[in-house]
Amino acid sequence: MSSVNYNVLGLIFASMHDGALPELTKHRTMGSIPFGGRYRLIDFPLSNFVNSGISEVGVITKANYGSLMDHLGSGRDWDLARKKGGLHLLPPYSQTGGIYEGRLDALGNIWSYVEHSKAQYVILSNCDVVTTIDFNPVLRQHKQTNADITLIYSKGNYDGDINTNTTILQFDDENVINDVLVAPKIKGECNQWLEMLIISRDLLKKIVFDADSRNKVSFTREILQNKDCGYKIMGYEHKELFMRIDSAISYHAANMMLLNAETRNALFKYKTPVYTKVGDNPPVKYGIEANIKNSLIADGCIIEGTVENSVLFRGVKVGKGTVIKNSVIMQGAVIGQNCTISSLITDKNVEIRDDQIMNGSETYPIFINKNGNI
Amino acid sequence: MYTKKKVVAMLLAGGQGSRLYALTKNVAKPAVPYGGKYRLIDFPLSNCTNSGIDTVGVLTQYQPLVLNDYIGNGQPWDLDKMNGGVHVLPPYESQAGASWYEGTANAIYQNMNFIRRYDPEYVVVLGGDHIYKMDYSKMVDFHIANEADCTISVINVPKAEASRFGIMICDENNQVTDFVEKPKEPKSTLASMGIYVFSWKKLEKYLIENENDANAKRERGEKWSKDFGKDIITSMLRDKQRLFAYEFEGYWKDVGTLDSLWEANMDLLGKDRSLDIHDKSWRIYSRSSYMPPQYIGNNAKVENSMIAEGSVVDGSVDYSVLFAGVTIEEGATVNYSIIMPGTIVKSGAVIEYAIVGSDCVIENNVCIGKRPEQIGENRDDWGIAAIGHNVTISAGSVVEPSELVGENI
Numbered sequence: 001m002s003s004v005n006y007n008v009l010g011l012i013f014a015s016m017h018d019g020a021l022p023e024l025t026k027h028r029t030m031g032s033i034p035f036g037g038r039y040r041l042i043d044f045p046l047s048n049f050v051n052s053g054i055s056e057v058g059v060i061t062k063a064n065y066g067s068l069m070d071h072l073g074s075g076r077d078w079d080l081a082r083k084k085g086g087l088h089l090l091p092p093y094s095q096t097g098g099i100y101e102g103r104l105d106a107l108g109n110i111w112s113y114v115e116h117s118k119a120q121y122v123i124l125s126n127c128d129v130v131t132t133i134d135f136n137p138v139l140r141q142h143k144q145t146n147a148d149i150t151l152i153y154s155k156g157n158y159d160g161d162i163n164t165n166t167t168i169l170q171f172d173d174e175n176v177i178n179d180v181l182v183a184p185k186i187k188g189e190c191n192q193w194l195e196m197l198i199i200s201r202d203l204l205k206k207i208v209f210d211a212d213s214r215n216k217v218s219f220t221r222e223i224l225q226n227k228d229c230g231y232k233i234m235g236y237e238h239k240e241l242f243m244r245i246d247s248a249i250s251y252h253a254a255n256m257m258l259l260n261a262e263t264r265n266a267l268f269k270y271k272t273p274v275y276t277k278v279g280d281n282p283p284v285k286y287g288i289e290a291n292i293k294n295s296l297i298a299d300g301c302i303i304e305g306t307v308e309n310s311v312l313f314r315g316v317k318v319g320k321g322t323v324i325k326n327s328v329i330m331q332g333a334v335i336g337q338n339c340t341i342s343s344l345i346t347d348k349n350v351e352i353r354d355d356q357i358m359n360g361s362e363t364y365p366i367f368i369n370k371n372g373n374i
Numbered sequence: 375m376y377t378k379k380k381v382v383a384m385l386l387a388g389g390q391g392s393r394l395y396a397l398t399k400n401v402a403k404p405a406v407p408y409g410g411k412y413r414l415i416d417f418p419l420s421n422c423t424n425s426g427i428d429t430v431g432v433l434t435q436y437q438p439l440v441l442n443d444y445i446g447n448g449q450p451w452d453l454d455k456m457n458g459g460v461h462v463l464p465p466y467e468s469q470a471g472a473s474w475y476e477g478t479a480n481a482i483y484q485n486m487n488f489i490r491r492y493d494p495e496y497v498v499v500l501g502g503d504h505i506y507k508m509d510y511s512k513m514v515d516f517h518i519a520n521e522a523d524c525t526i527s528v529i530n531v532p533k534a535e536a537s538r539f540g541i542m543i544c545d546e547n548n549q550v551t552d553f554v555e556k557p558k559e560p561k562s563t564l565a566s567m568g569i570y571v572f573s574w575k576k577l578e579k580y581l582i583e584n585e586n587d588a589n590a591k592r593e594r595g596e597k598w599s600k601d602f603g604k605d606i607i608t609s610m611l612r613d614k615q616r617l618f619a620y621e622f623e624g625y626w627k628d629v630g631t632l633d634s635l636w637e638a639n640m641d642l643l644g645k646d647r648s649l650d651i652h653d654k655s656w657r658i659y660s661r662s663s664y665m666p667p668q669y670i671g672n673n674a675k676v677e678n679s680m681i682a683e684g685s686v687v688d689g690s691v692d693y694s695v696l697f698a699g700v701t702i703e704e705g706a707t708v709n710y711s712i713i714m715p716g717t718i719v720k721s722g723a724v725i726e727y728a729i730v731g732s733d734c735v736i737e738n739n740v741c742i743g744k745r746p747e748q749i750g751e752n753r754d755d756w757g758i759a760a761i762g763h764n765v766t767i768s769a770g771s772v773v774e775p776s777e778l779v780g781e782n783i
Contacts, residue, residue: 037667038683076449261686264666273664278450280659282651283410283682283695284668285642292676298667299411299683302652311667 003053006085008139009119009201010049013103014042015062015092016126016195017165020246023367024347028067031059031127033245034330034348036258036267037298037311040071041245043276044132044267045125045196046078046087051272052135054123056085058113060106062092071277078275088113102217107208114201122204126195128165130254131242132267132274135198138236142198147234149203151177151224152196154238160185165246167193167220169235177233180224191235194242203231241266252345252365255311255328259294281314289320298331305337319354326362344368377457379492381514382574383427384485385418386478387502388435393631396762396780397731401440404502406635407714407732409642409651410682410695412660413444414629417507418500419451419460420658425510427498429458431488433481435465435474450661463488477600480588483581489574497577499570499602505638505649506626507656508569513620517571523615524576524607526550527569529622539565540603542619550617553607564619566603567626576615580606625649632778636729636758639695639712643678663698663715673704682715689719697732706736711743714763727775731763742773749775 014031024033031042042059049057057080061068068089072078075087090110092100100106103124107114114122121142123135133152142150153169160183169191170179180193199207207223216222223229241263243254257263268274281300286292291306300315305322312318313330319337327344335341336354343360347370352358356374360366368374387404397406404415415432422430430453434441441462448460463485465474475481482489482499489497496517498510508527517525528542536557542564543552554560584605591598599605610617625648627638641649651658665684670676675690684699689706697715702708705721714732719725723736728743730736743759757776761767766782773779 258666259669261669264669268666274666275664278662280450280657280662282658283680283697285652286676286679286681288678290677292670292674294672295670296667297670300652307670 004055005053005136006056007119008052008054008056008121008123008135009114009117010045010054010057011107011114011122011124012042012045012049012057012059013106013124013126014059014065014068016103017128017246018062020128020165021248021251023248023345023369024251025064027347027370028064029061029127030245032065032068032071033127033251034313035130035245035251036255037296037313038279039274039276040068041127041130042068042071043078043274044130045127046080047272047274048125048131048133048135049123050078050080050275052133054135055080055082056117056119058088058090058110060090060092060110062100062106065089065091073277077277100217102221103219104208104211104222105217107204107219108212111205111208114204117201119201121198122201123198124196128245129194129196129242130245130267131194131238131240132269132272133194133196133238133240134272138198141236142234145175145234146232148199148231149223149233150198150236151233152194152198152236152238153191154194154240154242155189156192156242157188158190158192159187161187166190166244167195167224169193171235175234177224177235178227180220182220182225191237192244194238198236248345248365248367249363252328252343252362255296256309256326258296258311259309279314287320305335305339313348328365346372350374376491376493379429379458379494381427381429381496381498381510382458382489382492382494383418383422383430383498383500383510384482384489385415385422385430385432385500385502386481387415387432387441388475388481389501389503390436394629394635395632395778396760396765397632397635397729398437399762399780400437401763402434402436402438402502405441405444406503406629407697408505408629408635409639410680410697411663412658414505415441415445415502416451416658416660417505418502419445419448419453420656421506421508421510422498422500423452423659424656425508425512427510428453428455429492429494430460431463431485432460432502433463433475433485435481438462438464444661446661451659458492461488476588477605478602479581479584479606480600482577483585483600486578486581489578494574497572497574499572501568503630504567504626504628506567506622506624507649507653507658508622508624510569510571513569514571516620517573517618520548520618521616522571522618523573524610525571525618525620526607527567527622528564528619529567529626530563531565533560533563536560536563536565540568542566544619548619548621550611550619553603553611553617555603564621567622568603570602571620576610577606580609584609632729632758632760636712636727640693640710642680642695643693665698671704674702689721710745720769728759728761728773730761731765733764734761735766736761737767737769737771739770740767740773741771742767744775746775 018025074081080087172178287304298314321338325342332349346368389403447454453460588598668685671688681696682698688704689702701718703721716733722739762780
């Protein structure tokens with residue numbers, strides 16, 4: 001971890017694109033969606049900030065942020081319970097009482113927090129792109145190129161029929177962004193925005209105040225896509241693995257991708273760990289008839305059955321004779337004996353009694369609600 | 375300004391644990407890893423928190439670096455408190471000169487000012503090298519109900535083993551009438567667990583007395599000691615103070631030797647779950663390693679085992695305990711063994727009935743330990759093989775049962 005960088009303020013939009021995963025965001029924000037056995041999506045941007053030395057982070061919430069508050073607490077587990085900077089949860093209400101619609105009015109609502117910061121630069125991030133990134137080279141490039149705004153992007157395969165939220169960037173010869181397309185109906189390798197950008201605090205202030213007076217709410221529409229805005233918008237290419245979570249299918253697929261060593265090595269680096277709320281669970285206990293293949297299993301599980309190609313979160317119990325395949329089983333599930341389960345996503349604390357058979361498919365995983373009892 | 379506390383706990387964590395050999399070469403015994411993600415000291419610290427004791431002094435002396443780092447501000451055990459909390463108390467230099475802790479009683483004597491700040495009614499004295507879950511508040515209640523000066527926690531041990539322990543002889547009201555350290559012919563099977571509750575004013579008096587007596591003896595060139603069992607308890611008995619035995623029922627394991635450390639880990643895998651670390655009402659807390667969940671690969675065979683976060687297993691693991699961040703490659707076999715954090719076991723290696731320390735590299739086709747039945751006639755030669763911390767065992771090497779390896783081979 002680099003030393004502390006007081007010159008950058010991190011802002012995380014915990015609820016951007018909540019609508020893409022209605023099943024999982026019914027009770028929570030995008031940021032508090034459980035992921036990868038022991039994490040919540042917000043752990044990735046938070047850890048990216050912390051591992052880049054940025055220790056002043058505001059989290060902008062929208063609706064249903066109870067679970068997010070519970071997860072973040074004082075920020076201690078991310079080392080963000082600080083006197084200088086630290087973690088701040090920023091509720092969504094404006095002075096007039098309304099909840100924001102877009103990034104610009106969200107920023108307007110919480111501007112007094114940003115105003116108090118001494119930071120010269122602000123990095124904005126969403127929670128729906130899972131990746132590990134060091135922001136220091138981004139900041140360096142931003143300064144060197146004299147950009148007004150630098151968008152972080154990756155090259156990756158894109159299919160306009162499937163990817164619903166992706167913003168595609170196009171560059172001119174000088175590497176300046178000259179076109180920004182939201183979910184275009186195209187296919188092939190594209191420059192995909194990772195929903196992260198860097199901007200100076202002064203410029204952001206000007207943009208936010210200007211938008212407020214003109215009743216503009218969308219940063220993408222009014223600034224990035226507005227060719228008349230006159231800002232120099234550059235791109236920073238992030239060359240490492242990223243996973244966009246924008247549907248139940250991509251959520252399931254991203255969890256399954258963690259079964260690849262390459263994915264895990266790209267996300268969970270020894271020197272830049274992904275921090276999360278500590279659960280104080282004991283190690284996993286495997287029983288006498290346990291049979292595990294190609295699975296990611298979090299602490300606190302007790303497994304006596306067969307688990308293949310699956311991700312099990314903390315404290316899941318799997319009974320004897322039960323076979324689980326291609327599934328994502330969230331925290332606290334109790335699965336009885338002799339069940340057959342495949343392509344299932346269970347939300348937290350689901351109970352599945354003995355002898356149940358539940359088979360989804362990879363293109364259409366079955367989803368079971370929080371506290372569901374089968 | 376310190377608030378008064380009813381109970382202050384003093385945890386004796388200076389032990390070297392010399393019978394754990396290479397495993398305690400660079401770490402104090404209470405910092406020895408146990409049970410996949412714990413260190414021994416997690417048990418008394420978690421017991422304190424769960425018993426409502428929020429002021430704990432940890433007395434360190436031998437190799438304190440790892441232990442100090444581990445305890446930190448006490449946050450994992452909820453012991454980062456404005457008033458009270460956990461305090462690491464190393465030996466220090468005063469106007470009278472610098473002095474190492476000269477025994478368990480002297481360690482507390484030298485830190486009487488720490489205790490006095492909280493003006494407690496009772497002081498609980500604990501060790502840092504036992505595995506057990508115990509509600510100390512019940513023992514304090516027992517102490518109060520008996521109007522005792524000192525209460526000693528005891529456990530009923532098999533008669534054959536009684537001569538290994540400090541044995542308490544009690545009347546029908548649990549009042550202690552005699553105490554014998556490691557008797558050849560034990561008159562009772564109530565063994566001291568090294569857990570004491572003292573009424574603080576009484577303890578203060580006896581600590582000062584013992585200190586003065588022992589120093590006087592030293593000046594006269596006589597044998598002296600400053601030890602709880604040997605000196606404080608004996609003096610209190612001599613003076614007809616009210617000493618009571620508090621009988622503990624449940625899992626309690628002294629991990630003083632490699633064999634008992636191995637057994638204590640294996641106990642977590644047995645059917646007889648008398649130590650249930652999955653019990654949410656009495657959690658054992660530990661400092662987290664921030665590693666991703668464990669990955670069990672396509673070629674893995676994992677049964678009857680306990681495995682901690684961050685591990686990657688693609689080999690065969692049976693009846694074993696794997697700590698955080700352990701790698702078991704495809705084609706490696708680990709049976710009836712304990713592999714401590716960060717160790718890599720490469721393809722073709724076979725580890726049986728062994729303890730391997732942290733951050734070791736076990737190269738291809740290494741063979742460590744053997745099953746007792748493989749030994750043949752002379753079973754006396756058989757024992758747990760042990761590898762220290764940060765040791766590399768080069769490809770094809772053989773480590774025999776009972777062998778202890780502390781350096782690269």
